[in-house]
Amino acid sequence: MKAIGIIAEYNPFHNGHKYQIEQARRMTDADYVIVVMSGSFVQRGTPAWTDKYLRTQIALECGADMVFELPTAYATASAKDFAFGGVSLLQGLGFVDTLCFGSECGDIHALWNAAQFLADPGEAFETTIRELVGKGLSYPAARAQAYAMHAPTDDIAHPQHIDMDSTPDNSSTASYLLQSPNNILGIEYLLALKQLHSKIIPVTIARKDHGYHETTAKDKYLSATGIRDYFLTQGKIPVDYLPAEAVNILQAARNHYPVTxxxxxxxxxxxxxxxxxxxxxxxxxxxxxxxxxxxxxxxxxxxxxxxxxxxxxxxxxxxxxxxxxxxxxxxxxxxQTKLPVSYGNLLGFRGSASGLLRQVNDFPIITKKADALCQFHKLTEASAKHAISLWNTDLLADNLYRQCLLHKTGCALPDCYHAPLIIPRYPLC
Known part of the structure; x- marks a missing residue:
């Protein structure tokens, strides 16, 4: 049995995410899709568009087989720690063979080359970054320019939607590689795999939209910010950008109004x-x-x-x-983000995937939240202390989110100790 992992926020789950799951299955011939998903808050430092239980339900209805929560400390961190948290959780499960992620360039070899270079770039690279920051560039822009200046020529990616006739020089495409958000995150996934000495095989799918920051309502794949703004101004769900399964679930929910x-x-x-x-x-x-x-x-x-x-x-x-x-x-x-994630907080799964859980040995899987602390005591002292710290942060995040949603909509989410696992009633067609 082959299982492929996806690290995501689904904030919200749109047609591009459904396409990724379908393509991941097709490309790898995977039997199961395992998702590690942000919980109540997401990587850009904002609350999730809607609660993690609705997002889990949508993901399962749209092709995922199992959804675990990425602890809040990693979910709200920079790309490096976000990637390390997600990859280490998939690694800990032990049954995930492949990691699939989207990227603007769609070239796993170029991303691997970039990751290899950035793992040990040398003092000249760091000096160039400091000089560029001193001239007023932001750190991300300085890093991208420094990469274009120092990366070997064969590291350069040739992204699919860049007109190579108008941007023929290698420095432009090299800089692009580290300026595009999904490329950057993909490189961090690869660095995390390298750091963990993981046997998980990475694959990438070229994104067909214009990236996370796109907010034009006419594009097929809309960013989380764009959907939120559209939702608030139009007062209705933007059905053109959400799968039918997601629309049905959100329409049936009383608490689907965006949280900001x-x-x-x-x-x-x-x-x-x-x-x-x-x-x-x-x-x-x-x-x-x-x-x-x-x-x-x-x-x-x-x-x-x-x-x-x-x-x-x-x-x-x-x-x-x-x-x-x-x-x-x-x-x-x-x-909190220095050590690998040492447990999996299961949010939901399909019954057909339940056999995977029996393959897990020393990695605690939290299905009954009241038993979480007892399971952590099975870990080494350092890992248990780390797990408890992450768990307490998640409890605080969920409680604040729950209270905020109650104040905004009058609808109370169950607390984590009373929220049931999300298990779809019917198998996928």
Whole structure:
């Protein structure tokens, strides 16, 4: 039996995600698709568009066989830690053979070459990044330019939707490789596989949209931000971009209205106003300079989104600030993402895939949440301590999300101890 892994947010689940699952099965002849999915909050530092139980149900109805939750500390981290968390969870399960991810270039060899280079790029590469940052470039832009300057010629990808006649030089396509969000994340997946000495085989599927930041409603695949804005302005589900299964599930749910970061504005203000700059720096992605900036501008705080715009500079991007504020709200630290994920919190599965769980040996699978701590005690002392820290952060994240949704819609989600596993009643056609 062959199982393929996908690391995702499904924020929300759209037609592109369904296409990826279908293509992953076809390309690898996989029997099972195993998804590691973000929970209540996602990687760009925002709450998930809708709760993780609805997203799990949609994923299972659209082709996934099993959905595990990526712990919040990794789900809200930078690309490197997000990828490391997802890959280490798939690795821990022991039955996943292949990792499938989308990329703009669609070239696994170019991505592997980039990962090999970035695993040990040398001092000249790091020096170039520092020089470019000193000239005012953001770190991601400086890294992309430095890669274009230092990468061997055979590392260069030739992305499918770039007009090579208008951009013939290798530096343009090399820079593109590290400027496109899914390429960057794909490279981080490969670096994580390398770091973990994993036998999981990576494959990539070329994306057919314009990437995460696309917000034009006319495109087939719409970003999470675009769907959220469309939903809020039109007051209806954008059925052209969601699979029919997703539309049916969302229409049947009472709590499918999008949750935004501004819904957490009061919670965030309370947290920031009761935390000194010194204590802020204990959280992930919060430097002392950023903590001081947060502290100094706090009197001008209105809403979470307004405050992000106020804090934003060339040095501190919107995403970096969003993640930093979310880490402050959830008390997440950089130490939480140093070790591999040592357990799998199962959100839902198809009955036909249940046999996979019997293949897992020393990796705790959490099906009954009340038994989680007991299962962690089976781990080594360091792994158990780490697992408990991750679990407590997830509990806090879920409770804040649940309370926010209750205040916004009047609909109370079950807490994690009473939420049942999502198990579709009928097999896929």
């Amino acid at each position: 970061l501004d819904d957490f504005s009061e919670m965030l203000y309370y947290r920031l106003s009761t935390c000194s700059p010194e204590n802020m720096t204990r959280c992930a992605d919060v430097s002392y300079a950023l903590a001081a900036r947060i502290h100094n501008l706090l009197p001008k705080y209105k809403t979470a989104s307004d405050f992000i715009e106020l804090l934003k500079t060339k040095q501190y991007t919107h995403s970096r600030i969003s993640r930093a504020l979310l880490h402050l709200l959830l008390h997440t630290t950089g130490e």
